[in-house]
Amino acid sequence: GRWSRVAAQQSLSQDQLLQFDTTGNVTLIHITDIHAQMVPVYFREPEFNLGVGAQQGLVPHLTGEELRQVYGIEKGSPDDYALTYDDFVALAQGYGKMGGLDRIATVVKAIRADRPDALLLDGGDTWQGSLTALRTQGQDMVNAMNLLGVEAMTSHWEFTLGIDRVNQIVDNELKFPFLGANIFDAEWDEPAYEPYQIFERGGAQVAVIGQAFPYLPIANPGWLFPDLSFGVRQQRVAEMVAEVRAKGADVVVLLSHNGFDVDRKLAHDVPGIDVILTGHTHDALPAPVLVDGTHLIASGSHGKFVSRVDLDIADGALRGLKHKLIPIFSDVITPDAEMAALVETERAPFADELSEVIGQTESLLFRRGNFNGTWDDLICDALLSQRDAEIALSPGFRWGASVLPGQDITREDIFNATAMSYPEAYRTEMTGEYLKIVMEDVADNLFNPDPYYQQGGDMVRVGGLGYRIDVAQPQGSRITEMVKLDTGEPIDPARSYVVAGWASVTEGTEGPAIWDVVEAHIREQGTVRVPQNQSVSINGN
Amino acid sequence: MASGVKPRVKVPATATAGEVITIKTLISHTMESGQRKDSDGNTIPRSIINRFHVTFNDETVIDVVLEPAISTNPYFEFQATVPESGTFKFTWYDDDGSVYEDSKEVSVG
Amino acid sequence: GTGAVALTLMPLGAAHAATEDAIAAFTGGAEVAEGGVTLTAPEIAENGNTVPIEVAAEGAAEIMVLAAGNPNPDVATFKFGPLAGAREASTRIRLAQTQDVIAIAKLEDGTFHRASQEVKVTIGGCGG
Ligand SMILES: [Mn+2]
Ligand SMILES: [Mn+2]
Numbered sequence A: 001g002r003w004s005r006v007a008a009q010q011s012l013s014q015d016q017l018l019q020f021d022t023t024g025n026v027t028l029i030h031i032t033d034i035h036a037q038m039v040p041v042y043f044r045e046p047e048f049n050l051g052v053g054a055q056q057g058l059v060p061h062l063t064g065e066e067l068r069q070v071y072g073i074e075k076g077s078p079d080d081y082a083l084t085y086d087d088f089v090a091l092a093q094g095y096g097k098m099g100g101l102d103r104i105a106t107v108v109k110a111i112r113a114d115r116p117d118a119l120l121l122d123g124g125d126t127w128q129g130s131l132t133a134l135r136t137q138g139q140d141m142v143n144a145m146n147l148l149g150v151e152a153m154t155s156h157w158e159f160t161l162g163i164d165r166v167n168q169i170v171d172n173e174l175k176f177p178f179l180g181a182n183i184f185d186a187e188w189d190e191p192a193y194e195p196y197q198i199f200e201r202g203g204a205q206v207a208v209i210g211q212a213f214p215y216l217p218i219a220n221p222g223w224l225f226p227d228l229s230f231g232v233r234q235q236r237v238a239e240m241v242a243e244v245r246a247k248g249a250d251v252v253v254l255l256s257h258n259g260f261d262v263d264r265k266l267a268h269d270v271p272g273i274d275v276i277l278t279g280h281t282h283d284a285l286p287a288p289v290l291v292d293g294t295h296l297i298a299s300g301s302h303g304k305f306v307s308r309v310d311l312d313i314a315d316g317a318l319r320g321l322k323h324k325l326i327p328i329f330s331d332v333i334t335p336d337a338e339m340a341a342l343v344e345t346e347r348a349p350f351a352d353e354l355s356e357v358i359g360q361t362e363s364l365l366f367r368r369g370n371f372n373g374t375w376d377d378l379i380c381d382a383l384l385s386q387r388d389a390e391i392a393l394s395p396g397f398r399w400g401a402s403v404l405p406g407q408d409i410t411r412e413d414i415f416n417a418t419a420m421s422y423p424e425a426y427r428t429e430m431t432g433e434y435l436k437i438v439m440e441d442v443a444d445n446l447f448n449p450d451p452y453y454q455q456g457g458d459m460v461r462v463g464g465l466g467y468r469i470d471v472a473q474p475q476g477s478r479i480t481e482m483v484k485l486d487t488g489e490p491i492d493p494a495r496s497y498v499v500a501g502w503a504s505v506t507e508g509t510e511g512p513a514i515w516d517v518v519e520a521h522i523r524e525q526g527t528v529r530v531p532q533n534q535s536v537s538i539n540g541n
Numbered sequence B: 001m002a003s004g005v006k007p008r009v010k011v012p013a014t015a016t017a018g019e020v021i022t023i024k025t026l027i028s029h030t031m032e033s034g035q036r037k038d039s040d041g042n043t044i045p046r047s048i049i050n051r052f053h054v055t056f057n058d059e060t061v062i063d064v065v066l067e068p069a070i071s072t073n074p075y076f077e078f079q080a081t082v083p084e085s086g087t088f089k090f091t092w093y094d095d096d097g098s099v100y101e102d103s104k105e106v107s108v109g
Numbered sequence C: 001g002t003g004a005v006a007l008t009l010m011p012l013g014a015a016h017a018a019t020e021d022a023i024a025a026f027t028g029g030a031e032v033a034e035g036g037v038t039l040t041a042p043e044i045a046e047n048g049n050t051v052p053i054e055v056a057a058e059g060a061a062e063i064m065v066l067a068a069g070n071p072n073p074d075v076a077t078f079k080f081g082p083l084a085g086a087r088e089a090s091t092r093i094r095l096a097q098t099q100d101v102i103a104i105a106k107l108e109d110g111t112f113h114r115a116s117q118e119v120k121v122t123i124g125g126c127g128g
Helices: A005-010 A014-018 A064-071 A078-083 A088-095 A101-114 A131-135 A139-148 A157-161 A163-173 A234-246 A260-269 A337-355 A374-386 A411-418 A432-447 A514-525 C012-027
Strands: A026-031 A119-122 A196-201 A204-211 A251-256 A275-278 A289-291 A294-298 A305-314 A317-327 A357-361 A391-396 A408-410 A426-431 A458-463 A465-469 A479-484 A496-501 A536-538 B007-010 B019-027 B049-056 B059-066 B075-082 B086-094 B099-108 C032-034 C038-040 C051-056 C060-067 C074-080 C084-093 C099-107 C112-119
Touching: A014 A101, A014 A317, A026 A101, A026 A204, A026 A275, A064 A078, A078 A088, A078 A317, A101 A139, A101 A305, A101 A337, A119 A204, A119 A251, A131 A139, A131 A337, A131 A411, A139 A163, A139 A337, A157 A163, A196 A234, A204 A234, A204 A305, A234 A251, A234 A260, A251 A260, A260 A275, A260 A289, A260 A294, A275 A305, A294 A305, A294 A317, A337 A411, A357 A411, A357 A514, A374 A391, A374 A411, A374 A458, A374 A496, A374 A514, A391 A432, A408 A411, A411 A514, A426 A432, A432 A458, A432 A465, A432 A479, A432 A496, A458 A465, B007 B086, B007 B099, B019 B049, B019 B086, B019 B099, B019 C084, B049 B075, B059 B075, B059 C084, C012 C060, C012 C099, C038 C099, C038 C112, C051 C060, C051 C099, C060 C084, C074 C084
Parallel strands: A026 A119, A204 A251, A251 A275, A275 A294, A391 A496, A465 A536, C032 C112
Antiparallel strands: A026 A305, A196 A204, A289 A294, A305 A317, A357 A408, A391 A458, A426 A496, A465 A479, B007 B019, B019 B075, B049 B059, B049 B086, B059 C074, B075 C084, B086 B099, C038 C051, C051 C084, C060 C074, C060 C099, C099 C112
8 A cells, every 4th residue: 555654654763773682792784785875765676586596486586575475574564665676666655765874874873882893894886886986986985984984895896996996995095904805916816905804803703704796807897907807716715714713713704795696605615604794686685594504694785774793602603693684764764963964075066966857757767676677778768769779788787776756867866877987878780699699698697507607787688679588598598589679570690780788898888978878868758757668578477 | 929028937935845836927928829810801820839848957847838729928827846946947939939038046945 | 788799609510529639639549537637717707818727637747728619629738747846737728608628637657537617708798
């Protein structure tokens, strides 16, 4: 049903959100994948998050009703709004936006009031995803994370700022270590960043090993950080676990940007890790997942959640763990004044630019999910019309805030879905055969049953093109029935098609920035309406 | 590829007698595979480093035959036993007849 | 996001024949046992033009490396001398497409051993 704002607000309180039965002697606070969202946003969780092979039917690959069943979430409840997709618009109107660094600061301070030496860790994807982060090359978020008191971080999109900027921040700006045990210098194959840090907390030695996104040079442009090599490097992780244990670590935490399925496999294959703070795949789970003695924590994205993890450590071993995924309801949690002031200061130079209204939407604009979201459909429409193309391709990024039906679309909203350092909207020709190769390649990077072969984001989004996908098939056989939507004709392998897209990993790609393409399209439309996408058929659905 | 070829090696300066040490080597070289075509469609002739030989006090550590599938700027990492003080000698042989050399002293004390 | 990438694709039959010929030339037709040699390579190549590999085989006199899906399968042959500290070596290789990398070790006792690993070479793009 439709929720009244008052009823929804009354069902929540800050005390209730922060309520926690403090246990043990060490507290970890985990934030990850904020994607530079300084102020509260709407963010719809996925409808499609398919698990393949051994991951089929397991969290985090359950959505909507299946997720509610597993965790006993009541329909229409705050957790339902925060964690599922169905009924999102109605619930969003009741419960309001989520996140905001000033609200996160309030939560962090409250946890530290309870446990003064709580260890605050950031899983990365922090410096990218907004207009202000793009304009300041991540400086706004670096300043905010310093003020928040983050004590270690790992990375992914950070490197799309370019290696020089990353090193400038790491060497001169960041007040805490930038960890990545799996980041190596590509020339001599030697470690390029600090692999771990050992903290003394609650009388225990807490080792935090950093693990950056393993597939950075594949998923993002390698030419932006040409001298670095990544990879899962499972053997290296095992060596680091042994090394910190030898140095007296009582508990080993992996601050990871591997993605959940990769971490599940790593937890199985590398003994001795007590806790993995997962990231990259943007999953939010209300309870830890226990894999062969390792507790996997998934803390969502876009500042929607903060995880608190209390550890009971005695005699060099983890005796107990208590966890809460704290949803950041922005209308319920009082903003922290200090952080609110910093956010205001960082945004002030861009205030006019951010708030300019470009158009309106009649439809919910969202991105997250394995296949097309409405934001991507809108971007693909913009590419088709503004770049005069037959087919559009848009990357399956997991970041991108939602806009509710009836809302204005501001320039900030457009940048929340597009802001990154290689935005050129290219126009090129591809044969039907090559398009099929591209789609199969991306599908295998998402649906390979071995998590170590899953290197990317969600499925590439398409405009002007329909297809059927069977995720259970091997590479080369998943995509069938490719048709050109305007004529209904099958895609001809031998024919050349005019294709527009953006976010190419190839150096020297040319074209206008995607946000300008999208802005021009929305201005032409005035009010946009994006119907439910019917062009992708999923086998079994 | 007679110009700009620069060998680099990483060898520990000291070792204990009989110690096994790790050696890393790089040589800047395009390793033209013979598979590529220029802008006029003509095949660019093969021009690679075809052999890499490492000795310590004139005894062989490793001897490698390289084919065009070895990447640009050939890199090798391997282990060597150091029985006594002496000199590692590294030799790269180019298709064009050039020979590039480097050497490193290791003292055992 | 996907840029235009030129793919070099080999007819599979031709690739297999060339690889088998290279192995036969190395072994002189002797039997090759599975295992007894370790080949370490990434599951996915960050860059098909420079893929790190490591080969190791206890007691090896020589180890040959082949890339079965390249236009020419030959990659390198490592011969170990008396001062080799271990019968292992690392290098970086070119892979034209997703394919099996193969290592054949000739041991000092005259036997031959084989290992292979598939390395995926992907177009890339589209990070989360
Ligand atoms: Mn992310
Ligand atoms: Mn990520």
